[in-house]
Amino acid sequence: MPLPPSEPLLAVEGLRVSFTGAEAVRGVSFDIQPGEVLALVGESGAGKSLTARALLGLTPHGAAVSGRVLLRGAPVTAADLGRRLAWIPQDAMASLSPVHRVDTQLAFAARSSARRRREALAVARQALAQVGLTGEAVSAYPHALSGGMRQRAVIAMALVDGPELVVADEPTTALDPERRDQILALLRERCAAAGAALLLVSHDLESVRRHADRVAVMYAGRIVELGSAEAVLGRPSAPYTRGLLASLPTAGLPHRSRLPSFEGVPQPSAAGCAFAPRCPRADARCRGEDPGPRAYGDRLVACHHPWEVAA
Ligand SMILES: Nc1ncnc2c1ncn2[C@@H]1O[C@H](COP(=O)(O)OP(=O)(O)OP(=O)(O)O)[C@@H](O)[C@H]1O
Ligand SMILES: [Mg+2]
Numbered sequence: 001m002p003l004p005p006s007e008p009l010l011a012v013e014g015l016r017v018s019f020t021g022a023e024a025v026r027g028v029s030f031d032i033q034p035g036e037v038l039a040l041v042g043e044s045g046a047g048k049s050l051t052a053r054a055l056l057g058l059t060p061h062g063a064a065v066s067g068r069v070l071l072r073g074a075p076v077t078a079a080d081l082g083r084r085l086a087w088i089p090q091d092a093m094a095s096l097s098p099v100h101r102v103d104t105q106l107a108f109a110a111r112s113s114a115r116r117r118r119e120a121l122a123v124a125r126q127a128l129a130q131v132g133l134t135g136e137a138v139s140a141y142p143h144a145l146s147g148g149m150r151q152r153a154v155i156a157m158a159l160v161d162g163p164e165l166v167v168a169d170e171p172t173t174a175l176d177p178e179r180r181d182q183i184l185a186l187l188r189e190r191c192a193a194a195g196a197a198l199l200l201v202s203h204d205l206e207s208v209r210r211h212a213d214r215v216a217v218m219y220a221g222r223i224v225e226l227g228s229a230e231a232v233l234g235r236p237s238a239p240y241t242r243g244l245l246a247s248l249p250t251a252g253l254p255h256r257s258r259l260p261s262f263e264g265v266p267q268p269s270a271a272g273c274a275f276a277p278r279c280p281r282a283d284a285r286c287r288g289e290d291p292g293p294r295a296y297g298d299r300l301v302a303c304h305h306p307w308e309v310a311a
Contacts, residue, residue, distance in 0.1 A: 006033070006034065007072060007073060008031035008032060008033055008034075009031075009032050009033060009034045009035075009071070009072060009164055009165060009197050010031060010032040010055070010069065010070070010071055010165055010197070010199075011031045011068070011069070011070040011073075012028060012029055012030050012031065012051075012055065012067070012068070012069050013029050013067055013068040013069075013070070014027050014028075014029055014066070014067040014068065015027070015028040015029070015051060015054055015055075015065070015066075015067035015068075015069065016028075016064075016065070016066045016067050017047070017050045017051070017054050017059055017063050017064070017065050018063070018064050019062055019063055019064075020062070023221060024047050024050050024221055025047040025050050025051050025054065025221045026047075026220070026221035026222050027067075027221075027222065028047070028051055028067075028218075028221070028222065028223055029067075029223070029293070030216055030223060030226060032165060032197050032199060033197065034164070034195070034197055035191075035192065035195055035196070035197050036197050036198075036213045036214065037188055037191070037197070037198045037200060037211060037212045037213045037214075038197070038198070038199050038200070038212065038213065038214050038215070038216065039199075039200045039201075039202055039208040039211075039212035039214070039215045039216070039229070040052065040199065040200070040201045040202070040216050040218060041201075041202060041203070041205060041208055041215060041216070041217055041218070041244070042217055042218035042219055042244070043203075043219075043244065044203075046218040046219055046220065046221070047218055047220070047221040047222075048169075048201045048218055049169050049170075049201060050063070051218070052167050052169050052199060052201050053169075054067075054069070055069050055076065055085070055167060055199070056076070056081050056085055056087055056167060057076065057078060057081060058081075058087065071084060071085070071164070071165075072164075082109070082161065083161055083163065084163055084164045084165070085163055085164070085165050085166075085167065086158035086159065086161070086163035086165070086166045086167070086196075087158070087166075087167050087168075087169075088154055088155065088158050088166060088167070088168035088169070088171045088187075089169055089171075090169055090170040090171065090173055090174065091174055092142075092147070092150040092151045092153070092154045092174065093142065093150065095154050095157065096142040096150060096153065096154065096157075097142070098141065098142055098143060099141075100141070101139050101140065101141060102128065102133070102137070102138060102139070102140055102141070102142060102145070102153050103121060103124050103125055103128065103138045103139050104121075104124075105124075105157065106123075106124030106125075106127055106128060106153070106156060106157050106160050107120040107121045107123070107124040108120070109124075109157050109160050109161055110123045110124055110127070110160045110161055111161075123160060124156075124160060125138055127156040127157075127159060127160040128152075128153065128156050130156065130190060130193075131152040131153070131155050131156045131186060131190060132152060132186075133149060133152055133153060133156065137149055147174055147175050147176075147179070148175055148179045148182075148183065151171065151172065151174070151175060151179075151183050152183070152186065154171075155171075155183070155186060155187050155190055156190075159190055159191070159194050159196065162194065162196075163194075163196050164195075164196060164197065165196060165197045165198070165199065166187075166191055166196050166197070166198050166199070167198075167199045167201075168187060168198065168199070168200050168201065169201040170201055170202060170203065171183070171184070171187060171200075172184055172204075172207075173203075180204065180207065181207055181210070184200075184207050184210075184211050185210075185211065187200075188211045200212060205233060205244070205245065205248060206248070208229065208233065209229055209233045209234075212229045213228065213229060214226065214227065214228055214229060214232075215227065215228075215229045215232040215233060217232060217238065217240065217241045217244065219240045219274060219275055220274035220275070221274075222274065222302060223293060223300070223302065224238045224240050224241065224275065224301070224302045224303065225237060225238040225240070225241045225299060225300065225301050225302070225303075226293070226299060226300040227298055227299025227300065228298065228299075231297075231298050231299050231309070232299060233245065235309040235310065236307070236309075237296060237297070237299060237301050237303070237306040237307050237308075237309045238301050238302070238303045238306055238307075239275065239279045239280060239281050239303065239305070239306075239307070240275045240279070240303075242307065243278075271287075271288055271289070271290060272286055272287040272288050272289060272290060273286045273287075273289075273290060273291050273302075273303070273304065275303075281305040282305075283304075283305070285304050286304050286305070289304070291303050291304045297309055297310075
């Protein structure tokens, strides 16, 4: 694959996260280009949230993290969080304080770019207006807002200090389905307007198809396929990606390629491909030899028997 023209905004190299011996993220590498939207998808327990959190130094207590995360070539530091890197958690209430007005909270978040208090409040109100929050909502307390309005406030707060990367973990799951796509569209649009890249963790492949530039598919703590959203979701190559897409009712793939089950957490064996026990293409090699990621056509695939796809 051709090298990207510029230095990546974020480079993740061999990221591992483990808990008392059990590895939940098992050597994840990818980069994010300035301004792009990269989606991290995969079923529950794949390690998406841990990967996203590890980039920000927000892994849970007891997690051992190794590997490198470089922001424009330099290791990420605690001071980058909230300034160069913004975090949007699943539940908007978790990032809003219940005891402060929305505009006051944003003004505080804007402190590094707008130092004087009055200036910060003006910056905060402008950021709120950009996500469609005006009038009484601006000076309200979070509990007085609807779920959608809170999520808008959180988006404004993430962007108010001019971050280079926004990391959003399932930012719309608390909302009803009609609102989700609207909020994701808003998030993408505001990131683009601010020149910020977006790492979007999502279960919702249809939204990802619409809003992401590239997609990384995770399975059992590894990235199994990485490429443009069009390539990965339109012409999936890894058997796991095909199974994931076939499990959607709207996908164009044959019904029989559905994954047998989406229950439980995959148990990677010591040797071999973690997906082998569920994979229709698995053979002895897959059970004995771990496939590393390699360039395959227009994407990266970690699989001994990827489906051929036209580039
Ligand atoms: N605090 C923890 N202690 C021990 N194990 C953990 C902890 N947090 C996560 N794990 C394990 O790490 C694995 C990956 O978790 P993670 O939350 O990253 O999954 P995910 O892909 O975000 O799933 P979901 O789609 O359900 O949010 C899980 O199997 C989980 O059991
Ligand atoms: Mg998660």
